Amino acid sequence: MGYVHIKKEKCIGCEQCVVVCPFEALFMKDGIVEVIPDKCKECRKCLPACPTEALYLERRERRGQRPEHGIDVTVDLPPELARYKGVWVMVEQQDGTPHSVSWELMGEGLKISQKLGVELSAVVLGENVDGIRREAFQYGAQNVYVIDDPVLKDYRTYPYTFAMTKLVNKHKPEILLMGATSLGRDLAGAVATSLKTGLTADCTKLDVDEAARVLLQTRPAFGGNIMATILCANHRPQMSTVRPRVMSRPYKDESRDGTPIVEQLGLAEEKIRTKFIEFIPDAVAHVVNLDDADIIVAGGRGVGCDEGFSVLKELAEVLGAELGASRAAVEAGWIDYEHQVGQTGKTVRPKIYFACGISGAIQHLVGMQNSDVIIAINNDPNAAIFSVATYGIVGDMHKIVPELIKQFKDKKNK
Ligand SMILES: Cc1cc2nc3c(=O)[nH]c(=O)nc-3n(C[C@H](O)[C@H](O)[C@H](O)COP(=O)(O)OP(=O)(O)OC[C@H]3O[C@@H](n4cnc5c(N)ncnc54)[C@H](O)[C@@H]3O)c2cc1C
Structure with a gap:
Protein backbone atom coordinates (compact mmCIF):
# COMPACT_ATOMS: atom_id res chain seq x y z
CA MET A 1 0.00 0.00 0.00
CA PRO A 67 -1.68 -5.16 -4.95
CA GLU A 68 -2.55 -8.81 -5.58
CA HIS A 69 -5.33 -7.89 -8.04
CA GLY A 70 -2.79 -6.02 -10.19
CA ILE A 71 -5.00 -2.97 -10.75
CA ASP A 72 -3.59 0.47 -10.04
CA VAL A 73 -6.38 2.20 -8.12
CA THR A 74 -6.23 5.97 -7.75
CA VAL A 75 -8.90 7.76 -5.73
CA ASP A 76 -9.84 11.42 -5.74
CA LEU A 77 -12.84 11.52 -3.45
CA PRO A 78 -14.33 14.77 -2.21
CA PRO A 79 -14.18 14.76 1.64
CA GLU A 80 -17.99 14.55 1.95
CA LEU A 81 -17.97 11.30 -0.06
CA ALA A 82 -14.95 9.88 1.80
CA ARG A 83 -17.19 9.76 4.86
CA TYR A 84 -19.50 7.14 3.25
CA LYS A 85 -19.06 3.84 5.13
CA GLY A 86 -20.58 0.36 5.10
CA VAL A 87 -21.83 -2.23 2.65
CA TRP A 88 -25.56 -2.45 1.81
CA VAL A 89 -27.56 -5.17 0.11
CA MET A 90 -31.03 -4.44 -1.21
CA VAL A 91 -33.32 -7.35 -0.29
CA GLU A 92 -35.70 -7.75 -3.20
CA GLN A 93 -39.14 -9.17 -2.48
CA GLN A 94 -42.38 -9.79 -4.27
CA ASP A 95 -45.60 -10.42 -2.33
CA GLY A 96 -43.54 -10.95 0.80
CA THR A 97 -41.26 -13.57 -0.79
CA PRO A 98 -37.59 -12.57 -0.88
CA HIS A 99 -35.57 -13.23 -4.03
CA SER A 100 -32.77 -15.76 -3.45
CA VAL A 101 -30.24 -13.45 -5.15
CA SER A 102 -30.52 -11.09 -2.18
CA TRP A 103 -29.22 -13.78 0.19
CA GLU A 104 -26.47 -14.68 -2.28
CA LEU A 105 -25.44 -11.02 -2.19
CA MET A 106 -25.47 -11.02 1.62
CA GLY A 107 -22.72 -13.66 1.51
CA GLU A 108 -20.64 -11.60 -0.89
CA GLY A 109 -21.43 -8.36 0.97
CA LEU A 110 -20.21 -9.90 4.22
CA LYS A 111 -16.83 -10.82 2.68
CA ILE A 112 -16.41 -7.28 1.33
CA SER A 113 -17.51 -5.63 4.58
CA GLN A 114 -15.07 -7.75 6.58
CA LYS A 115 -12.21 -6.77 4.28
CA LEU A 116 -13.13 -3.10 4.72
CA GLY A 117 -13.74 -3.42 8.47
CA VAL A 118 -17.29 -2.02 8.22
CA GLU A 119 -20.81 -3.29 8.86
CA LEU A 120 -23.02 -5.20 6.45
CA SER A 121 -26.55 -3.83 6.23
CA ALA A 122 -29.68 -4.98 4.43
CA VAL A 123 -32.38 -2.72 3.01
CA VAL A 124 -35.95 -4.01 3.02
CA LEU A 125 -38.63 -2.02 1.20
CA GLY A 126 -42.30 -3.06 0.95
CA GLU A 127 -45.43 -3.56 3.00
CA ASN A 128 -45.60 -6.01 5.94
CA VAL A 129 -41.97 -7.03 5.53
CA ASP A 130 -41.23 -8.06 9.10
CA GLY A 131 -40.50 -11.70 8.17
CA ILE A 132 -38.00 -10.64 5.52
CA ARG A 133 -36.35 -8.23 7.91
CA ARG A 134 -35.77 -11.12 10.35
CA GLU A 135 -34.38 -13.33 7.58
CA ALA A 136 -31.94 -10.57 6.61
CA PHE A 137 -30.47 -10.73 10.12
CA GLN A 138 -30.30 -14.53 9.85
CA TYR A 139 -28.32 -14.26 6.63
CA GLY A 140 -25.72 -12.08 8.33
CA ALA A 141 -26.92 -8.45 8.25
CA GLN A 142 -25.67 -6.39 11.20
CA ASN A 143 -28.23 -3.66 10.49
CA VAL A 144 -31.50 -3.81 8.59
CA TYR A 145 -32.97 -0.58 7.25
CA VAL A 146 -36.71 -0.89 6.75
CA ILE A 147 -39.31 1.27 5.06
CA ASP A 148 -42.67 -0.46 5.52
CA ASP A 149 -45.38 1.47 3.71
CA PRO A 150 -48.52 0.54 1.69
CA VAL A 151 -47.16 2.70 -1.16
CA LEU A 152 -44.32 0.18 -1.53
CA LYS A 153 -46.58 -2.90 -1.63
CA ASP A 154 -45.98 -3.59 -5.34
CA TYR A 155 -42.81 -2.54 -7.13
CA ARG A 156 -42.89 0.73 -9.02
CA THR A 157 -39.75 2.55 -10.11
CA TYR A 158 -40.53 5.96 -8.67
CA PRO A 159 -41.48 5.19 -5.05
CA TYR A 160 -38.74 2.55 -4.69
CA THR A 161 -36.14 4.95 -6.12
CA PHE A 162 -37.43 7.66 -3.79
CA ALA A 163 -37.14 5.32 -0.78
CA MET A 164 -33.66 4.03 -1.61
CA THR A 165 -32.30 7.49 -2.45
CA LYS A 166 -33.64 8.81 0.83
CA LEU A 167 -31.97 6.01 2.83
CA VAL A 168 -28.63 6.38 1.05
CA ASN A 169 -28.56 10.15 1.44
CA LYS A 170 -29.26 9.83 5.15
CA HIS A 171 -27.05 6.85 6.13
CA LYS A 172 -24.31 7.11 3.44
CA PRO A 173 -23.13 3.57 2.55
CA GLU A 174 -19.99 3.25 0.42
CA ILE A 175 -21.23 0.16 -1.47
CA LEU A 176 -24.75 -0.79 -2.57
CA LEU A 177 -25.45 -4.22 -4.12
CA MET A 178 -28.63 -5.37 -5.87
CA GLY A 179 -29.70 -8.45 -7.80
CA ALA A 180 -29.56 -8.26 -11.60
CA THR A 181 -33.22 -9.28 -11.79
CA SER A 182 -35.89 -7.40 -13.75
CA LEU A 183 -36.65 -5.38 -10.61
CA GLY A 184 -33.02 -4.88 -9.57
CA ARG A 185 -31.93 -3.78 -13.03
CA ASP A 186 -34.72 -1.24 -13.21
CA LEU A 187 -34.21 0.10 -9.68
CA ALA A 188 -30.40 0.17 -9.71
CA GLY A 189 -30.27 2.35 -12.84
CA ALA A 190 -32.83 4.78 -11.46
CA VAL A 191 -31.14 4.99 -8.03
CA ALA A 192 -27.66 5.48 -9.54
CA THR A 193 -29.04 8.31 -11.68
CA SER A 194 -30.77 9.91 -8.74
CA LEU A 195 -27.61 9.68 -6.57
CA LYS A 196 -25.35 10.79 -9.46
CA THR A 197 -23.06 7.80 -9.00
CA GLY A 198 -21.84 4.93 -11.18
CA LEU A 199 -23.40 1.50 -11.66
CA THR A 200 -21.82 -1.69 -12.98
CA ALA A 201 -24.53 -4.06 -14.13
CA ASP A 202 -24.44 -7.85 -14.33
CA CYS A 203 -21.19 -8.41 -12.42
CA THR A 204 -19.87 -11.95 -12.28
CA LYS A 205 -17.21 -11.26 -9.63
CA LEU A 206 -16.75 -8.69 -6.88
CA ASP A 207 -13.67 -7.88 -4.84
CA VAL A 208 -12.34 -4.82 -3.10
CA ASP A 209 -9.10 -2.83 -2.94
CA GLU A 210 -8.91 -2.55 0.81
CA ALA A 211 -6.47 0.37 0.91
CA ALA A 212 -8.38 2.56 -1.53
CA ARG A 213 -11.81 1.18 -0.44
CA VAL A 214 -12.70 0.74 -4.09
CA LEU A 215 -14.97 -2.05 -5.30
CA LEU A 216 -13.51 -4.15 -8.14
CA GLN A 217 -16.52 -5.01 -10.29
CA THR A 218 -15.85 -7.65 -12.93
CA ARG A 219 -18.22 -8.41 -15.79
CA PRO A 220 -18.05 -9.62 -19.41
CA ALA A 221 -17.44 -6.80 -21.90
CA PHE A 222 -17.12 -6.38 -25.68
CA GLY A 223 -19.60 -9.14 -26.46
CA GLY A 224 -18.21 -11.36 -23.75
CA ASN A 225 -14.78 -11.58 -25.34
CA ILE A 226 -13.05 -10.06 -22.33
CA MET A 227 -13.72 -9.80 -18.63
CA ALA A 228 -13.48 -6.14 -17.60
CA THR A 229 -12.95 -4.91 -14.04
CA ILE A 230 -14.77 -1.62 -13.59
CA LEU A 231 -14.10 0.89 -10.80
CA CYS A 232 -16.23 3.72 -9.46
CA ALA A 233 -13.38 5.35 -7.57
CA ASN A 234 -14.59 8.93 -7.20
CA HIS A 235 -18.31 8.64 -6.46
CA ARG A 236 -20.31 7.05 -3.67
CA PRO A 237 -21.99 4.73 -3.17
CA GLN A 238 -20.34 2.27 -5.54
CA MET A 239 -23.24 0.33 -7.08
CA SER A 240 -23.29 -3.13 -8.67
CA THR A 241 -25.91 -5.60 -9.76
CA VAL A 242 -25.11 -9.31 -9.75
CA ARG A 243 -27.09 -12.01 -11.49
CA PRO A 244 -28.86 -14.73 -9.52
CA ARG A 245 -26.83 -17.91 -8.98
CA VAL A 246 -23.44 -16.28 -9.58
CA MET A 247 -22.60 -16.14 -5.85
CA SER A 248 -23.27 -18.89 -3.33
CA ARG A 249 -25.83 -18.46 -0.58
CA PRO A 250 -24.33 -18.05 2.93
CA TYR A 251 -25.23 -20.05 6.03
CA LYS A 252 -28.55 -19.03 7.59
CA ASP A 253 -28.31 -18.70 11.36
CA GLU A 254 -31.94 -19.07 12.48
CA SER A 255 -31.06 -17.91 16.00
CA ARG A 256 -30.03 -14.42 14.85
CA ASP A 257 -32.32 -11.41 15.07
CA GLY A 258 -31.95 -7.71 15.67
CA THR A 259 -33.70 -4.40 15.90
CA PRO A 260 -34.34 -2.80 12.52
CA ILE A 261 -33.63 0.82 11.73
CA VAL A 262 -37.08 1.96 10.67
CA GLU A 263 -37.48 4.99 8.42
CA GLN A 264 -40.58 6.66 7.02
CA LEU A 265 -41.22 6.87 3.29
CA GLY A 266 -42.79 10.32 3.33
CA LEU A 267 -44.39 9.94 -0.11
CA ALA A 268 -48.16 10.00 -0.59
CA GLU A 269 -49.86 7.74 -3.16
CA GLU A 270 -51.38 10.81 -4.85
CA LYS A 271 -47.88 12.00 -5.79
CA ILE A 272 -47.21 8.85 -7.87
CA ARG A 273 -48.31 8.79 -11.47
CA THR A 274 -47.93 5.07 -12.12
CA LYS A 275 -50.64 2.85 -10.65
CA PHE A 276 -50.39 -0.88 -10.07
CA ILE A 277 -53.32 -2.66 -11.71
CA GLU A 278 -52.48 -6.36 -12.01
CA PHE A 279 -49.47 -8.68 -12.03
CA ILE A 280 -49.55 -11.10 -14.97
CA PRO A 281 -46.81 -13.73 -14.69
CA ASP A 282 -45.00 -14.88 -17.80
CA ALA A 283 -46.46 -18.35 -18.49
CA VAL A 284 -43.23 -19.78 -20.00
CA ALA A 285 -40.98 -18.42 -17.25
CA HIS A 286 -42.95 -20.46 -14.74
CA VAL A 287 -42.73 -23.66 -16.79
CA VAL A 288 -38.94 -23.40 -17.26
CA ASN A 289 -37.22 -23.00 -13.92
CA LEU A 290 -33.49 -23.05 -14.58
CA ASP A 291 -32.82 -20.84 -11.54
CA ASP A 292 -33.72 -23.47 -8.96
CA ALA A 293 -32.85 -26.64 -10.90
CA ASP A 294 -30.54 -29.11 -9.16
CA ILE A 295 -29.73 -30.83 -12.46
CA ILE A 296 -29.69 -29.28 -15.95
CA VAL A 297 -29.31 -31.20 -19.20
CA ALA A 298 -28.21 -28.67 -21.83
CA GLY A 299 -27.77 -29.10 -25.57
CA GLY A 300 -25.93 -27.09 -28.19
CA ARG A 301 -25.43 -27.04 -31.93
CA GLY A 302 -24.05 -30.57 -31.66
CA VAL A 303 -27.61 -31.77 -30.92
CA GLY A 304 -28.17 -31.30 -34.66
CA CYS A 305 -31.96 -30.80 -34.90
CA ASP A 306 -35.10 -30.32 -32.80
CA GLU A 307 -35.70 -34.09 -32.59
CA GLY A 308 -32.26 -34.27 -30.96
CA PHE A 309 -33.72 -32.24 -28.09
CA SER A 310 -36.46 -34.89 -27.59
CA VAL A 311 -33.67 -37.31 -26.62
CA LEU A 312 -32.17 -34.74 -24.22
CA LYS A 313 -35.66 -34.16 -22.82
CA GLU A 314 -35.94 -37.88 -22.10
CA LEU A 315 -32.61 -37.79 -20.23
CA ALA A 316 -33.84 -34.73 -18.30
CA GLU A 317 -37.07 -36.53 -17.35
CA VAL A 318 -35.21 -39.61 -16.11
CA LEU A 319 -32.99 -37.41 -13.92
CA GLY A 320 -35.73 -34.96 -12.82
CA ALA A 321 -33.71 -32.22 -14.54
CA GLU A 322 -34.51 -29.00 -16.41
CA LEU A 323 -33.61 -28.61 -20.07
CA GLY A 324 -31.02 -25.97 -20.98
CA ALA A 325 -29.53 -24.84 -24.28
CA SER A 326 -26.76 -22.83 -25.89
CA ARG A 327 -27.62 -19.75 -27.92
CA ALA A 328 -26.72 -21.61 -31.13
CA ALA A 329 -29.45 -24.17 -30.41
CA VAL A 330 -31.95 -21.42 -29.58
CA GLU A 331 -31.09 -19.47 -32.71
CA ALA A 332 -31.48 -22.63 -34.79
CA GLY A 333 -35.09 -22.71 -33.52
CA TRP A 334 -34.71 -26.13 -31.84
CA ILE A 335 -35.71 -24.86 -28.40
CA ASP A 336 -37.24 -21.72 -26.81
CA TYR A 337 -35.14 -18.82 -25.56
CA GLU A 338 -36.33 -19.42 -21.97
CA HIS A 339 -33.96 -22.43 -21.92
CA GLN A 340 -30.87 -20.43 -22.96
CA VAL A 341 -27.93 -20.44 -20.58
CA GLY A 342 -25.19 -17.83 -20.79
CA GLN A 343 -24.43 -14.18 -21.02
CA THR A 344 -27.67 -13.29 -22.80
CA GLY A 345 -29.63 -16.12 -21.19
CA LYS A 346 -29.82 -17.42 -17.63
CA THR A 347 -26.96 -17.79 -15.15
CA VAL A 348 -27.32 -21.15 -13.43
CA ARG A 349 -25.66 -22.97 -10.56
CA PRO A 350 -27.06 -26.51 -10.43
CA LYS A 351 -25.50 -29.45 -8.63
CA ILE A 352 -24.98 -31.19 -12.00
CA TYR A 353 -24.79 -29.59 -15.46
CA PHE A 354 -24.72 -31.83 -18.55
CA ALA A 355 -23.28 -29.96 -21.57
CA CYS A 356 -24.10 -32.02 -24.67
CA GLY A 357 -22.70 -30.87 -28.01
CA ILE A 358 -21.74 -27.46 -26.58
CA SER A 359 -18.31 -26.06 -27.52
CA GLY A 360 -17.81 -23.90 -24.43
CA ALA A 361 -17.74 -20.34 -25.81
CA ILE A 362 -17.04 -17.76 -23.07
CA GLN A 363 -20.58 -16.39 -23.40
CA HIS A 364 -21.93 -19.83 -22.50
CA LEU A 365 -19.36 -20.51 -19.77
CA VAL A 366 -20.16 -17.33 -17.82
CA GLY A 367 -23.67 -18.70 -17.37
CA MET A 368 -22.83 -22.16 -16.06
CA GLN A 369 -19.22 -22.43 -14.91
CA ASN A 370 -20.18 -22.18 -11.21
CA SER A 371 -22.16 -25.44 -11.37
CA ASP A 372 -20.96 -27.94 -8.75
CA VAL A 373 -20.30 -30.76 -11.26
CA ILE A 374 -20.07 -30.29 -15.03
CA ILE A 375 -20.33 -33.30 -17.32
CA ALA A 376 -19.36 -32.45 -20.91
CA ILE A 377 -20.09 -34.67 -23.90
CA ASN A 378 -18.37 -33.54 -27.09
CA ASN A 379 -16.80 -35.31 -30.07
CA ASP A 380 -13.97 -32.76 -30.23
CA PRO A 381 -11.35 -33.56 -27.55
CA ASN A 382 -10.07 -29.96 -27.80
CA ALA A 383 -13.44 -28.31 -27.12
CA ALA A 384 -13.15 -25.46 -24.59
CA ILE A 385 -15.98 -26.94 -22.51
CA PHE A 386 -13.55 -29.58 -21.26
CA SER A 387 -11.51 -26.85 -19.55
CA VAL A 388 -14.35 -26.30 -17.04
CA ALA A 389 -15.70 -29.87 -16.99
CA THR A 390 -15.47 -32.10 -13.93
CA TYR A 391 -16.00 -35.16 -16.15
CA GLY A 392 -15.48 -35.19 -19.91
CA ILE A 393 -16.82 -37.77 -22.35
CA VAL A 394 -15.25 -37.54 -25.82
CA GLY A 395 -17.58 -39.04 -28.40
CA ASP A 396 -20.80 -38.80 -30.38
CA MET A 397 -23.58 -37.54 -28.11
CA HIS A 398 -26.16 -39.31 -30.29
CA LYS A 399 -24.70 -42.59 -29.07
CA ILE A 400 -23.73 -41.53 -25.54
CA VAL A 401 -26.99 -39.83 -24.46
CA PRO A 402 -29.25 -42.84 -25.31
CA GLU A 403 -26.81 -45.07 -23.42
CA LEU A 404 -26.97 -42.74 -20.40
CA ILE A 405 -30.78 -42.84 -20.52
CA LYS A 406 -30.67 -46.63 -20.58
CA GLN A 407 -28.19 -46.84 -17.70
CA PHE A 408 -30.06 -44.35 -15.49
CA LYS A 409 -33.40 -46.09 -16.20
CA ASP A 410 -31.90 -49.48 -15.32
CA LYS A 411 -30.50 -48.04 -12.09
CA LYS A 412 -33.88 -46.51 -11.21
CA ASN A 413 -35.75 -49.76 -11.84
CA LYS A 414 -33.45 -51.84 -9.64
C1 LIG B 1 -22.94 -10.80 -27.32
C2 LIG B 1 -23.04 -12.31 -27.38
C3 LIG B 1 -23.80 -12.95 -26.44
C4 LIG B 1 -23.90 -14.35 -26.44
N1 LIG B 1 -24.66 -14.95 -25.49
C5 LIG B 1 -24.67 -16.31 -25.46
C6 LIG B 1 -25.39 -17.02 -24.44
O1 LIG B 1 -26.06 -16.42 -23.58
N2 LIG B 1 -25.36 -18.36 -24.45
C7 LIG B 1 -24.66 -19.08 -25.37
O2 LIG B 1 -24.67 -20.33 -25.30
N3 LIG B 1 -23.99 -18.45 -26.36
C8 LIG B 1 -23.99 -17.09 -26.44
N4 LIG B 1 -23.34 -16.48 -27.46
C9 LIG B 1 -22.86 -17.30 -28.57
C10 LIG B 1 -21.55 -17.98 -28.30
O3 LIG B 1 -20.50 -17.11 -28.68
C11 LIG B 1 -21.42 -19.27 -29.13
O4 LIG B 1 -21.61 -18.97 -30.48
C12 LIG B 1 -22.43 -20.35 -28.73
O5 LIG B 1 -22.40 -20.57 -27.34
C13 LIG B 1 -22.08 -21.62 -29.45
O6 LIG B 1 -23.04 -22.60 -29.17
P1 LIG B 1 -22.66 -24.13 -29.27
O7 LIG B 1 -21.54 -24.44 -28.34
O8 LIG B 1 -23.93 -24.89 -29.10
O9 LIG B 1 -22.24 -24.26 -30.79
P2 LIG B 1 -20.81 -24.52 -31.42
O10 LIG B 1 -19.83 -23.55 -30.95
O11 LIG B 1 -21.03 -24.65 -32.87
O12 LIG B 1 -20.38 -25.93 -30.82
C14 LIG B 1 -20.99 -27.12 -31.12
C15 LIG B 1 -20.18 -28.22 -30.43
O13 LIG B 1 -20.83 -29.45 -30.60
C16 LIG B 1 -19.83 -30.44 -30.86
N5 LIG B 1 -20.50 -31.50 -31.58
C17 LIG B 1 -20.94 -31.51 -32.85
N6 LIG B 1 -21.53 -32.68 -33.14
C18 LIG B 1 -21.44 -33.44 -32.01
C19 LIG B 1 -21.85 -34.76 -31.69
N7 LIG B 1 -22.51 -35.53 -32.57
N8 LIG B 1 -21.56 -35.23 -30.45
C20 LIG B 1 -20.90 -34.48 -29.54
N9 LIG B 1 -20.49 -33.22 -29.80
C21 LIG B 1 -20.76 -32.71 -31.03
C22 LIG B 1 -18.76 -29.72 -31.64
O14 LIG B 1 -17.51 -30.38 -31.49
C23 LIG B 1 -18.76 -28.35 -30.98
O15 LIG B 1 -17.83 -28.30 -29.93
C24 LIG B 1 -23.23 -15.09 -27.44
C25 LIG B 1 -22.45 -14.42 -28.38
C26 LIG B 1 -22.35 -13.06 -28.35
C27 LIG B 1 -21.50 -12.36 -29.36
Missing part, protein backbone atom coordinates in the same frame (compact mmCIF):
# COMPACT_ATOMS: atom_id res chain seq x y z
CA GLY A 2 1.34 3.47 -0.82
CA TYR A 3 1.06 6.55 1.36
CA VAL A 4 1.93 10.22 1.46
CA HIS A 5 5.51 11.17 2.35
CA ILE A 6 6.80 14.48 3.65
CA LYS A 7 9.92 16.40 2.62
CA LYS A 8 10.51 17.79 6.10
CA GLU A 9 12.87 20.50 4.95
CA LYS A 10 10.05 21.98 2.84
CA CYS A 11 7.26 21.80 5.46
CA ILE A 12 6.36 25.22 6.88
CA GLY A 13 3.86 23.87 9.43
CA CYS A 14 0.84 25.63 7.90
CA GLU A 15 -1.44 22.62 8.68
CA GLN A 16 -3.35 23.02 5.38
CA CYS A 17 -2.84 19.32 4.59
CA VAL A 18 -4.03 18.26 8.06
CA VAL A 19 -7.26 20.21 7.55
CA VAL A 20 -8.14 18.65 4.18
CA CYS A 21 -7.19 15.03 4.97
CA PRO A 22 -10.51 13.10 5.23
CA PHE A 23 -8.85 10.10 6.91
CA GLU A 24 -7.04 11.89 9.77
CA ALA A 25 -3.80 10.44 8.45
CA LEU A 26 -1.81 13.65 9.02
CA PHE A 27 -0.99 15.41 12.29
CA MET A 28 1.39 18.10 13.58
CA LYS A 29 4.44 17.23 15.66
CA ASP A 30 7.02 19.82 16.68
CA GLY A 31 5.68 22.27 14.09
CA ILE A 32 6.06 19.80 11.22
CA VAL A 33 3.49 17.51 9.64
CA GLU A 34 3.72 13.74 10.21
CA VAL A 35 1.84 10.93 8.46
CA ILE A 36 0.21 7.79 9.87
CA PRO A 37 0.86 5.39 6.96
CA ASP A 38 -1.94 2.94 7.88
CA LYS A 39 -4.53 5.70 7.76
CA CYS A 40 -3.46 7.19 4.43
CA LYS A 41 -5.74 6.03 1.60
CA GLU A 42 -3.79 7.73 -1.19
CA CYS A 43 -6.76 10.02 -1.89
CA ARG A 44 -4.32 12.85 -2.81
CA LYS A 45 -6.42 15.59 -1.21
CA CYS A 46 -3.39 16.88 0.69
CA LEU A 47 -1.09 17.26 -2.32
CA PRO A 48 -2.62 20.41 -3.86
CA ALA A 49 -3.30 21.83 -0.37
CA CYS A 50 0.43 22.11 0.40
CA PRO A 51 1.79 25.56 -0.67
CA THR A 52 5.41 24.38 -0.65
CA GLU A 53 5.02 21.01 -2.42
CA ALA A 54 6.36 19.26 0.66
CA LEU A 55 4.13 16.23 0.15
CA TYR A 56 4.46 13.46 -2.38
CA LEU A 57 2.83 10.09 -2.89
CA GLU A 58 5.03 7.05 -3.03
CA ARG A 59 3.28 4.91 -5.66
CA ARG A 60 2.85 1.20 -5.21
CA GLU A 61 4.71 0.22 -8.39
CA ARG A 62 7.76 2.21 -7.41
CA ARG A 63 8.08 0.20 -4.23
CA GLY A 64 7.43 -3.04 -6.09
CA GLN A 65 4.28 -3.63 -4.03
CA ARG A 66 1.46 -3.78 -6.55
